[in-house]
Amino acid sequence: MSLAYYPGCTLKTRARNLEEPAVASMKVLGLQLDEVPRWNCCGGVYSLAEDDLIHQVAPIRNLIRVKKQGKTELVTLCAFCLNTLKRANLLMKEDVEKRNTINSFIDEGLDYSGEVEVVHLLEVLRDYVGWDVVSQMVKLPLLGLKVAPYYGCTLLRPREVAIDNVESPVIFRDFLKALGARPVDFPESTRCCGSYQIVSSPDDIAEYARPILNSALSQGAEALVLTCPLCDYNLGEGQQELMKKNSGFRRMPQFYFTQLLALALGLDPKICHFELNYGKPESLLRIKNLLA
Amino acid sequence: MTKKASVTISPKKSCREFAKKVKQLSGQNLQLCYQCGMCSGNCPAAPNMDISPRRIIELARLGLEEEIAGSRTVWVCASCLACAVNCPRGFDLSKVMEALRLLTLRKNVDRVRPEDIPPEKRSELPQIAMVSGLRKFTG
Numbered sequence: 124m125s126l127a128y129y130p131g132c133t134l135k136t137r138a139r140n141l142e143e144p145a146v147a148s149m150k151v152l153g154l155q156l157d158e159v160p161r162w163n164c165c166g167g168v169y170s171l172a173e174d175d176l177i178h179q180v181a182p183i184r185n186l187i188r189v190k191k192q193g194k195t196e197l198v199t200l201c202a203f204c205l206n207t208l209k210r211a212n213l214l215m216k217e218d219v220e221k222r223n224t225i226n227s228f229i230d231e232g233l234d235y236s237g238e239v240e241v242v243h244l245l246e247v248l249r250d251y252v253g254w255d256v257v258s259q260m261v262k263l264p265l266l267g268l269k270v271a272p273y274y275g276c277t278l279l280r281p282r283e284v285a286i287d288n289v290e291s292p293v294i295f296r297d298f299l300k301a302l303g304a305r306p307v308d309f310p311e312s313t314r315c316c317g318s319y320q321i322v323s324s325p326d327d328i329a330e331y332a333r334p335i336l337n338s339a340l341s342q343g344a345e346a347l348v349l350t351c352p353l354c355d356y357n358l359g360e361g362q363q364e365l366m367k368k369n370s371g372f373r374r375m376p377q378f379y380f381t382q383l384l385a386l387a388l389g390l391d392p393k394i395c396h397f398e399l400n401y402g403k404p405e406s407l408l409r410i411k412n413l414l415a
Numbered sequence: 416m417t418k419k420a421s422v423t424i425s426p427k428k429s430c431r432e433f434a435k436k437v438k439q440l441s442g443q444n445l446q447l448c449y450q451c452g453m454c455s456g457n458c459p460a461a462p463n464m465d466i467s468p469r470r471i472i473e474l475a476r477l478g479l480e481e482e483i484a485g486s487r488t489v490w491v492c493a494s495c496l497a498c499a500v501n502c503p504r505g506f507d508l509s510k511v512m513e514a515l516r517l518l519t520l521r522k523n524v525d526r527v528r529p530e531d532i533p534p535e536k537r538s539e540l541p542q543i544a545m546v547s548g549l550r551k552f553t554g
Binding site for chain 1: 441463507509517526544548
């Protein structure tokens with residue numbers, strides 16, 4: 124089985140440690156990720172203004188290309204891309220007037236009305252593969268690894284595009300359990316990391332990171348696991364800043380969920396590119412005998 | 416957090432046109448809000464704001480454009496939607512914040528100029544940050 128796959132900009136550069144282990148892991152699980160031909164940037168953020176249709180064009184062009192590819196589902200790894208593509212898709216499904224305007228403007232020779240289903244890789248693992256199958260395929264159970272799943276904003280908000288229950292999500296916890304790790308619930312797992320404020324107010328970023336990291340640490344987490352390259356950057360830079368300011372602040376290794384998947388499936392750790400991670404996760408993995 | 420304890424409302428200061436534009440751009444019925452403050456309570460950016468999210472709604476529906484214009488609140492909103500999912504009235508404040516940002520940006524006034532970001536920072540920031548930031552802070 125193969126699914127259309129949208130990487131997004133950051134996964135081809137800084138976040139190769141999110142993409143490469145995902146593609147390799149899905150192959151092992153019997154699912155081919157077919158990159159959408161000629162994909163373009165989704166725009167990063169969903170346009171929130173009623174009259175701003177021009178910014179819907181970028182995500183919708185990608186969805187049209189998926190339709191042309193003959194696929195019905197589109198998989199994303201990046202939480203931001205998921206949100207923007209899924210909301211744009213919903214707009215095309217539900218608003219006839221805007222749909223008509225956008226279709227006549229784009230003129231790709233194919234009308235689009237929200238036929239593609241946009242899904243996150245965690246949903247694919249839950250709904251297409253199944254946690255029991257994931258668990259059976261695990262060769263190196265991540266025993267004893269206490270990881271806090273950080274959802275951030277865009278996997279769960281707004282309600283109409285959430286991949287799980289908005290108030291008490293469990294998808295990430297179930298994923299970690301299937302890999303044999305010990306998920307650590309923490310109250311700030313859905314609190315915003317500051318997002319694009321890093322561009323306009325970089326000095327505020329450490330204070331966005333502080334309550335999130337402290338909350339995970341106080342619940343006994345040894346590492347944080349993420350899906351979004353912007354969360355990774357903000358929390359990573361934020362913790363470095365906090366350690367500089369306060370020598371007692373403890374380092375928190377950060378993983379992408381796909382790295383833990385590849386590791387547990389017994390794939391070559393080189394494809395995980397741990398060298399690109401914040402918080403030195405390799406030393407933690409060595410302590411836990413999960414890395415040579 | 417709050418900039419001023421009180422504001423004067425007068426027919427001179429209150430601009431109906433402004434309130435109407437906010438409503439049009441956001442698609443939100445500003446009269447839905449009953450000022451319970453769930454938005455402010457749940458907002459992770461509130462400590463950085465000079466006017467609380469709850470108060471922004473009140474000022475917008477009263478058409479007090481000047482009060483909002485000088486505030487940093489709409490620029491520190493990260494559109495995380497913690498306000499929207501917690502609102503008991505089903506009001507989406509993130510859309511009002513966007514409308515208020517656009518009413519400034521569309522006057523050709525950018526909040527962030529790409530050339531003001533130091534070159535070393537520009538090359539270090541991931542694309543996801545640059546694209547999103549420039550989408551929100553430039554017209």
